[in-house]
Amino acid sequence: MYVPKSFQQSDPAILAELIQREPFGLLLHVADGAPFGSHVPFLFDADDGPHGTLIGHLARANPQANLSPNAPVTVIFSGPHAYISPRWYAEPETVPTWNFLAVHAQGTWQPITDRNESLAVLSRLTNHFESSADHPWTFDPTSPLAEKLVQAIVSFRIPVTSMQGKWKLSQNQPHLRWQRVVTELEQSSRDNDTDLAAWMRRFPPAE
Template identity: 40%
Template sequence: MYVPKEFQEKDLQQLITEMKKNGFGILLSNNNEAKIEATHLPFIIHEEGEKLFLITHLAKPNPQWKSINGKECLIIFQGPHAYISATWYEEKNTVSTWNYTAIHAYGNVEAITDKDEMRKIVLRTTDYFEKGQAKPWRYEDHQEYVEKLLSGIVCLKIEVTELIGKKKLSQNHTMERREKVIAALKSEEKYSSKEIAELMKGKEQE
């Protein structure tokens, strides 16, 4: 990912926090024919000392897992985004753009097919995403059904080797322009306009 200096997010802990907040990403890898494959997946972000792991599972009929074990992959976590109209600057010689945040995580893949390990991963994933539900889903209530499903999945444990964070929030524009963009975004209903406005306000306060 191309990241100009003004858009870099260098705080690794901040990137990890944002991945935990938005745990749904896109797993990209090359298959044995050098064709790019992609799967949209939920990820558990797990820290072990200084190491960082992304853990997920996918359907066994999905061919991506068959060529990924022991290789490098890329996971993309797309954050909020919004269209920025050049008309908001109220100046000549300006162009429209797009503000957004994104995290790219590179890592090495270990495929896990042991049923006991997969059960632990699936239950851990469910527990994580069920937090806050009025009546969380419980394995004990669906044990027989879940055990049958385990034969149809494969789990992946990815050790992260590089994290790249990008926050494109009009940092390359003047304070006056940024304030005009924030005001305009607050009245927009498309995309993640209001969330981008809040992120831009936060950048101004740093």
């Protein structure tokens, strides 16, 4: 993706943080000259491989589940985003924009064909996404339901080969404009806006 220098984010820990906070990604590949995408929840294992590994599963009926091993894929993750009004700048000759965070992860498709490994992926995903619950639901890999499920899905790994981050957070604006944007977002009733403001506080314009 196009990333101006002022919006570049390359710190692996920060990129991993966004993926872990916003794990619902868009899995893309090119088929017959056209892009094909699936919206998928991912688990990101930052310690598996040089750049980490994405783990998930697809419905077996999904054409993407039949990708050849080692096929190149891209996964896109989006963080909080919001419209930025020129009204907030209180200055003439300004225009609207949109602030956002995004990570593009490139990697290779690795389908998991072993039944037990696929069940382990389902257990791992469930445990991860249930971890914040007071009384988490548990996946029983020995149950008849698990047997039906493992036949209906394809689990996969995507070892990441590179990641690119775009943190468009008004860092290219004078500090006073940036501060006005943060203040407006913090006063919003929308969680998405206040989440974006918190990210902006972490990455202010260079003095």
